[in-house]
Amino acid sequence: MSYLPFSRRCAVFLATRTGLDHEKEIILAYIIEVLVINLLNICLALLLGYSLGVLPGTVACLVTAFFFRHTAGGAHSNSPWRCGLVTMTVFPIIALLGSYLSYLRQPYIDLIAAASVLICLLKLLQSAPVDSPAAPIISPLRRKKLKIASLMVLLAVVLVLAFLRQSPWPYAQQVQLCLALTVLWISLMLSSYGHRILAWIDGIAIKKERAGRR
Amino acid sequence: MKYRIFGFVVTLLLLLANIASAAPCSVSQYQTAVPESLRR
Numbered sequence: 001m002s003y004l005p006f007s008r009r010c011a012v013f014l015a016t017r018t019g020l021d022h023e024k025e026i027i028l029a030y031i032i033e034v035l036v037i038n039l040l041n042i043c044l045a046l047l048l049g050y051s052l053g054v055l056p057g058t059v060a061c062l063v064t065a066f067f068f069r070h071t072a073g074g075a076h077s078n079s080p081w082r083c084g085l086v087t088m089t090v091f092p093i094i095a096l097l098g099s100y101l102s103y104l105r106q107p108y109i110d111l112i113a114a115a116s117v118l119i120c121l122l123k124l125l126q127s128a129p130v131d132s133p134a135a136p137i138i139s140p141l142r143r144k145k146l147k148i149a150s151l152m153v154l155l156a157v158v159l160v161l162a163f164l165r166q167s168p169w170p171y172a173q174q175v176q177l178c179l180a181l182t183v184l185w186i187s188l189m190l191s192s193y194g195h196r197i198l199a200w201i202d203g204i205a206i207k208k209e210r211a212g213r214r
Numbered sequence: 215m216k217y218r219i220f221g222f223v224v225t226l227l228l229l230l231a232n233i234a235s236a237a238p239c240s241v242s243q244y245q246t247a248v249p250e251s252l253r254r
Contacts, residue, residue: 073239132238134247
């Protein structure tokens with residue numbers, strides 16, 4: 001297992017202070033890395049969303065993505081820093097797109113939402129949960145439970161979309177579109193195209209690193 | 215006292231590790247390698 005130097009250092013420090021064995025030290029390094037990377041990504045995405053004036057939409061995108069990624073999984077980048085760049089830019093951009101499209105009339109918004117939900121439903125039934133070599137799903141029972149959980153998340157999104165449709169909240173249409181577009185992004189990340197996009201992003205960085213070494 | 219605080223922090227982190235390892239991935243596009251003992 002390879003973890004980033006800061007998480008290993010923190011884990012060694014805590015394990016030494018409390019007298020833990022090597023196995024627990026690895027678990028500590030894992031969770032410290034998960035917490036730091038995710039908190040950093042979320043904070044940077046919120047900061048970018050705030051500076052673009054689309055904070056409610058960015059929050060809606062992040063919450064939706066959080067529940068879907070925890071149940072359905074999806075494509076991954078090989079580097080935490082490249083992943084950070086993707087996470088911190090994608091959700092504010094989706095929110096920005098949602099805010100531009102919110103000027104559309106309600107029937108068009110309903111059409112986008114319905115199409116997104118339908119595409120996501122098909123992708124969830126077809127491929128969820130999508131695991132990675134770094135976190136494989138071993139148990140078939142767990143796989144089944146995650147699939148059901150991901151479908152429940154989609155059902156919750158549909159209910160929120162229906163609620164927002166009737167809501168007098170000024171950001172209702174914007175958030176509705178943000179949810180729909182995030183659901184589309186999640187569907188893309190479940191597909192082979194999503195894997196190819198992230199592999200392509202990984203490839204760009206590798207080429208640049210090589211060019212820099214020369 | 216310090217030992218108790220570190221003990222509490224470590225216990226909390228180990229609990230969070232168990233919870234986090236139950237999900238196929240987190241909100242970001244990077245998956246930290248799950249330790250062998252937490253894979254299921």
